Amino acid sequence: MKWQSILAPYAQVVEELKVKLKGIRKQFEYESEHSPIEFITGRVKPVPSIIEKAESRKISLEHIESEIQDIAGVRVVCQFVDDIYTVVEMIRARNDLTIVEEKDYVSQKKESGYRSYHLIIEYPVETVSGMKKLLAEIQIRTLAMNFWATNEHSLNYKYRGRIPANIKVRLQNAAEAAFKLDEEMSKIKYEVQEAQKMFHRK
16 A cells, blocks of 8 residues: 555645644734643554554455544643633634534543543545545543543553553542542633733733
Protein backbone atom coordinates (compact mmCIF):
# COMPACT_ATOMS: atom_id res chain seq x y z
CA MET A 1 0.00 0.00 0.00
CA LYS A 2 1.12 3.57 -0.72
CA TRP A 3 0.83 4.74 2.86
CA GLN A 4 2.26 8.20 2.22
CA SER A 5 -0.36 9.09 -0.37
CA ILE A 6 -3.15 7.55 1.78
CA LEU A 7 -2.12 9.46 4.92
CA ALA A 8 -1.22 12.83 3.34
CA PRO A 9 -4.87 14.06 3.25
CA TYR A 10 -5.26 13.02 6.92
CA ALA A 11 -2.23 15.15 7.82
CA GLN A 12 -3.92 18.03 6.02
CA VAL A 13 -7.13 17.46 8.03
CA VAL A 14 -5.16 17.58 11.30
CA GLU A 15 -3.33 20.77 10.33
CA GLU A 16 -6.49 22.54 9.15
CA LEU A 17 -8.43 21.64 12.30
CA LYS A 18 -5.54 22.79 14.50
CA VAL A 19 -5.37 26.15 12.68
CA LYS A 20 -9.15 26.68 13.01
CA LEU A 21 -9.25 25.75 16.71
CA LYS A 22 -6.20 27.89 17.49
CA GLY A 23 -8.00 30.72 15.68
CA ILE A 24 -10.93 30.38 18.08
CA ARG A 25 -8.53 30.53 21.04
CA LYS A 26 -6.91 33.70 19.65
CA GLN A 27 -10.33 35.37 19.20
CA PHE A 28 -11.09 34.87 22.88
CA GLU A 29 -7.68 36.31 23.81
CA TYR A 30 -8.23 39.38 21.63
CA GLU A 31 -11.54 40.02 23.37
CA SER A 32 -9.91 39.47 26.82
CA GLU A 33 -12.36 36.68 27.46
CA HIS A 34 -11.65 33.34 29.13
CA SER A 35 -10.84 30.89 26.34
CA PRO A 36 -12.40 27.44 26.77
CA ILE A 37 -9.37 26.09 24.87
CA GLU A 38 -6.08 25.80 26.75
CA PHE A 39 -4.09 24.10 23.96
CA ILE A 40 -4.50 21.87 20.90
CA THR A 41 -2.46 18.93 19.67
CA GLY A 42 -2.93 16.64 16.69
CA ARG A 43 -1.47 13.59 15.03
CA VAL A 44 -1.96 11.09 12.23
CA LYS A 45 -2.06 7.52 13.51
CA PRO A 46 1.24 5.73 12.78
CA VAL A 47 1.07 2.98 10.13
CA PRO A 48 1.88 0.09 12.58
CA SER A 49 -0.99 1.29 14.83
CA ILE A 50 -3.39 1.42 11.86
CA ILE A 51 -2.42 -2.12 10.80
CA GLU A 52 -2.70 -3.40 14.38
CA LYS A 53 -6.16 -1.87 14.80
CA ALA A 54 -7.31 -3.20 11.42
CA GLU A 55 -6.14 -6.72 12.31
CA SER A 56 -7.72 -6.68 15.79
CA ARG A 57 -11.06 -5.52 14.35
CA LYS A 58 -10.81 -7.71 11.26
CA ILE A 59 -10.95 -4.71 8.92
CA SER A 60 -9.46 -5.18 5.47
CA LEU A 61 -6.90 -2.51 4.52
CA GLU A 62 -9.13 -1.44 1.59
CA HIS A 63 -11.79 -0.33 4.13
CA ILE A 64 -9.65 1.51 6.68
CA GLU A 65 -10.85 4.96 5.53
CA SER A 66 -14.49 4.14 6.28
CA GLU A 67 -13.96 1.78 9.23
CA ILE A 68 -11.17 3.39 11.29
CA GLN A 69 -12.41 6.70 12.65
CA ASP A 70 -9.29 8.04 14.36
CA ILE A 71 -6.57 7.97 11.67
CA ALA A 72 -6.65 11.76 12.00
CA GLY A 73 -6.84 12.83 15.64
CA VAL A 74 -7.03 16.24 17.27
CA ARG A 75 -7.01 16.82 21.02
CA VAL A 76 -8.46 19.96 22.61
CA VAL A 77 -7.39 20.48 26.22
CA CYS A 78 -9.43 22.77 28.50
CA GLN A 79 -9.02 24.21 32.00
CA PHE A 80 -12.48 23.38 33.33
CA VAL A 81 -15.08 20.64 32.81
CA ASP A 82 -17.64 23.27 31.68
CA ASP A 83 -15.22 24.34 28.95
CA ILE A 84 -15.43 20.86 27.40
CA TYR A 85 -19.15 21.30 26.71
CA THR A 86 -18.59 24.89 25.48
CA VAL A 87 -16.11 23.54 22.90
CA VAL A 88 -18.53 20.76 21.92
CA GLU A 89 -21.28 23.35 21.30
CA MET A 90 -18.89 25.50 19.24
CA ILE A 91 -17.95 22.51 17.06
CA ARG A 92 -21.63 21.53 16.67
CA ALA A 93 -22.36 25.04 15.39
CA ARG A 94 -19.71 24.89 12.64
CA ASN A 95 -20.76 24.38 9.02
CA ASP A 96 -17.33 23.29 7.71
CA LEU A 97 -17.61 19.79 9.18
CA THR A 98 -20.26 17.18 10.01
CA ILE A 99 -20.51 15.38 13.34
CA VAL A 100 -21.03 11.66 12.75
CA GLU A 101 -20.92 10.39 16.33
CA GLU A 102 -20.52 11.69 19.89
CA LYS A 103 -19.21 9.78 22.91
CA ASP A 104 -19.45 11.46 26.30
CA TYR A 105 -16.93 9.73 28.54
CA VAL A 106 -16.90 12.78 30.84
CA SER A 107 -20.29 12.10 32.46
CA GLN A 108 -20.10 8.36 31.64
CA LYS A 109 -16.51 7.39 32.39
CA LYS A 110 -14.97 4.18 31.07
CA GLU A 111 -14.38 1.30 33.47
CA SER A 112 -10.67 2.17 33.56
CA GLY A 113 -11.49 5.65 34.88
CA TYR A 114 -10.87 7.33 31.50
CA ARG A 115 -12.79 10.55 30.93
CA SER A 116 -12.91 12.58 27.72
CA TYR A 117 -15.46 13.79 25.16
CA HIS A 118 -15.06 12.28 21.70
CA LEU A 119 -16.49 13.68 18.48
CA ILE A 120 -16.20 11.70 15.28
CA ILE A 121 -16.45 14.14 12.41
CA GLU A 122 -16.51 14.03 8.64
CA TYR A 123 -14.25 16.73 7.24
CA PRO A 124 -13.95 17.80 3.58
CA VAL A 125 -10.39 18.19 2.37
CA GLU A 126 -9.08 19.27 -1.02
CA THR A 127 -6.66 16.75 -2.50
CA VAL A 128 -4.83 16.60 -5.85
CA SER A 129 -7.57 14.28 -7.11
CA GLY A 130 -10.43 16.49 -5.87
CA MET A 131 -12.45 16.98 -2.70
CA LYS A 132 -12.53 14.07 -0.27
CA LYS A 133 -14.51 13.62 2.95
CA LEU A 134 -12.46 11.97 5.68
CA LEU A 135 -13.30 10.81 9.19
CA ALA A 136 -11.40 12.35 12.09
CA GLU A 137 -11.67 12.21 15.87
CA ILE A 138 -11.67 15.25 18.14
CA GLN A 139 -11.02 14.50 21.82
CA ILE A 140 -11.89 17.22 24.32
CA ARG A 141 -10.71 16.93 27.93
CA THR A 142 -9.38 18.89 30.89
CA LEU A 143 -5.72 19.24 31.83
CA ALA A 144 -6.23 16.75 34.68
CA MET A 145 -7.98 14.22 32.39
CA ASN A 146 -5.21 14.65 29.83
CA PHE A 147 -2.48 14.05 32.43
CA TRP A 148 -4.20 10.83 33.54
CA ALA A 149 -4.93 9.59 29.99
CA THR A 150 -1.35 10.22 28.82
CA ASN A 151 0.04 8.12 31.67
CA GLU A 152 -2.56 5.38 31.21
CA HIS A 153 -1.69 5.22 27.51
CA SER A 154 2.02 4.78 28.37
CA LEU A 155 1.22 1.97 30.81
CA ASN A 156 -1.02 0.25 28.27
CA TYR A 157 1.85 0.39 25.80
CA LYS A 158 4.34 -0.96 28.34
CA TYR A 159 2.10 -3.86 29.38
CA ARG A 160 0.68 -4.45 25.86
CA GLY A 161 -2.87 -3.75 27.04
CA ARG A 162 -2.60 -6.07 30.06
CA ILE A 163 -1.99 -3.69 32.95
CA PRO A 164 -1.48 -5.61 36.26
CA ALA A 165 -4.50 -5.58 38.61
CA ASN A 166 -2.78 -3.60 41.38
CA ILE A 167 -1.73 -0.85 38.94
CA LYS A 168 -5.25 -0.82 37.43
CA VAL A 169 -6.70 -0.10 40.88
CA ARG A 170 -4.20 2.70 41.43
CA LEU A 171 -5.03 4.14 38.01
CA GLN A 172 -8.76 4.10 38.84
CA ASN A 173 -8.03 5.87 42.14
CA ALA A 174 -5.88 8.41 40.31
CA ALA A 175 -8.70 9.00 37.78
CA GLU A 176 -11.12 9.76 40.62
CA ALA A 177 -8.55 12.08 42.25
CA ALA A 178 -8.10 13.89 38.92
CA PHE A 179 -11.87 14.33 38.54
CA LYS A 180 -12.12 15.53 42.16
CA LEU A 181 -9.48 18.15 41.30
CA ASP A 182 -11.56 19.22 38.28
CA GLU A 183 -14.68 19.52 40.46
CA GLU A 184 -12.87 21.59 43.10
CA MET A 185 -11.34 23.90 40.48
CA SER A 186 -14.77 24.38 38.90
CA LYS A 187 -16.01 25.75 42.23
CA ILE A 188 -13.43 28.56 42.09
CA LYS A 189 -13.59 28.97 38.30
CA TYR A 190 -14.81 32.59 38.48
CA GLU A 191 -11.94 33.59 40.82
CA VAL A 192 -9.37 31.90 38.57
CA GLN A 193 -10.76 33.62 35.46
CA GLU A 194 -10.75 37.04 37.15
CA ALA A 195 -7.11 36.51 38.19
CA GLN A 196 -6.19 35.50 34.62
CA LYS A 197 -7.88 38.60 33.18
CA MET A 198 -5.89 40.80 35.57
CA PHE A 199 -2.70 39.01 34.55
CA HIS A 200 -3.43 39.46 30.82
CA ARG A 201 -4.24 43.17 31.28
CA LYS A 202 -0.76 43.67 32.71
